[in-house]
Amino acid sequence: MTSSTGPVGLYQYDAVDREFVHERVEQFRGQVERRLAGDLTEDEFKPLRLMNGLYLQLHAYMLRIAVPYGVLSSTQMRRLAHIGRVHDKGYGHFTTRQNLQFNWIKLAETPDILGELADVNMHAIQTSGNCIRNVTTDQFCGAAADEVIDPRVYAEILRQWSTNHPEFSFLPRKFKIAISGSPADRAAVKVHDIGLLAKRNAEDEVGFEVWVGGGLGRSPFVAKKARDWVPEADGLAYLEAILRVYNQFGRRDNMYKARIKILVHELGIEKFLTHVDAEFARIRGPKFALDPELVAAIQARFAPPPLADLPGHCPEFEAAKASDPAFARWVATNTVAHKAPGYICATLSLKPIGGIPGDATSEQMEAVADLADRYSFGEIRVAHEQNLVLAHVRKDALHALWTELKAHDLATPNIGLVSDIIACPGLDYCALANARAIPIAQGISERFADLDRQLAIGDLSINISGCINACGHHHVANIGILGVDKKGVEFYQITVGGNAGIDAAIGDIVGPALPAEEVPAAIEALVNVYLHYRKDGERFIDTLGRIGIQPFKETLYAAAA
């Protein structure tokens, strides 16, 4: 990938970017050598390896690789496949933060791995530590028909602003920013430390609606609105002000109370914003103003796809749907409208029935890279729901793509349905987890294996976390499942009513936690309550909102009553 001729949709690194990433690799190589030689203790080394995405997990080291705003080139995907095959065990895990994790990494090989990543402009920076983490966004950015602003440009500006930011590299706790440029909010912005909704005002100027203090984990909060409108030019100044207030007042004495959500909650949003506004007023000006020329320069570094001039109606596409019901069903669940006539966005499910959510083999990664080259300008996206996306597919080529996806087990027609389950690695891999998440996902997926039944149930999100840190985003699922440890035995607490979208909500606990073997049946019982009560067109979340939690609670615990 070069600055002049790279794949579309990706920020093109220049010499400064490349030098920075390669320098970081050599720094880490020296640190690893000193660690292995005994010149650094583990206490001294741990923060250094974490700043390079390297964790020590249950079975081995885990390397979390950044996929900035979830966008990958086919070249980068092939490199991930190669690393998986050579340095890991032939597969990787796409995460709820649009990153990729390898689970079986050797410390001594990590500098070489990071070097191989740097060669394709990738790294593991800002995937750990108490810094501003990898910025996340909508997986359909730059393509979706409902998009108002392409959030990639601002996500990249935030990346450049935050990487090695001297004030914000040792925050009280980690800090996550999400940005969406669509009113649909597919980036869950309201459950991030800062959430940005990019939009246009009546004068067609770009600005941001800013939300602050959202987050999941031990103390879940939906963010509070900080400002309805921050002009583009003031965006960085306003975020700088928020981060400075957090850095000054955020608690460092108790890691469980150190996130900005706790500060916002304890101060109250009004008092918090008083501090922010004062700092914003103080620093607002040329130094922090986002120069339109800089924005234009960043935009220019995102090569636009050379989309063909096509009619909106595609007879081949319509004929394929009419003649092939399985294709039509996949189109109904796994595609969304593209902003350009004749194109469509396709989601590749990493949730085969009974599979491990988010896992992809090296062979699948290579297949996706090849398909991206042939069908989507060599560009791939990672969705925070742990699926992959080819964002710019010609409608007249979609049936051919789908046919090839089936051969690689990437065409399960379940996006947004009951088996499109988000699950963290859980106790099978994670050193923090209290209970396994993946087997619960597999059990539910298998219980609802009938795709016709899934389609009849309709939109329903199920998210599973193996501990209260909530990497599986269980709080914001329509049905959330949290693994807990009760005297050494895995139990699962169920919540209902969560929502990760523009109407973000934290789910309510239905009742006492259940043993693992009862969970799939319990989920089925909740779904059956919904089907019993639902009116035409109602989603699970709508019916729950109308009838309340009590019928679900009564059904779930009837046997125990």
Next chain:
Amino acid sequence: MSTKAITANRLRDGSVVWYGKDGLWVDTVDRAAVYEAGAIDGALALAKQGLLDQIVVDVYAIDVKLSEGRPVPLRYREWLRANGPSVRTDLGKQASALAYAF
């Protein structure tokens, strides 16, 4: 008081290891040395020499039971470390019969 063993991760590759009878770190839990409550503190102190020698990280004691004379972890977390992911039985210790001291 329960029977104990001592575990850690190997520094170079992160692999799960246990403190063996001859003071070497071993790759399978069935070769781990076991200690009664009164002996674990002393054994831990010896095992932690592995930290200073850059052999292991994160040394700690676990509860085990003896099955046919061999230690088996009591807690499920430690059972997973001793065997591998329950969802990928082709990976981890369970996929290999390797057992050697180093």
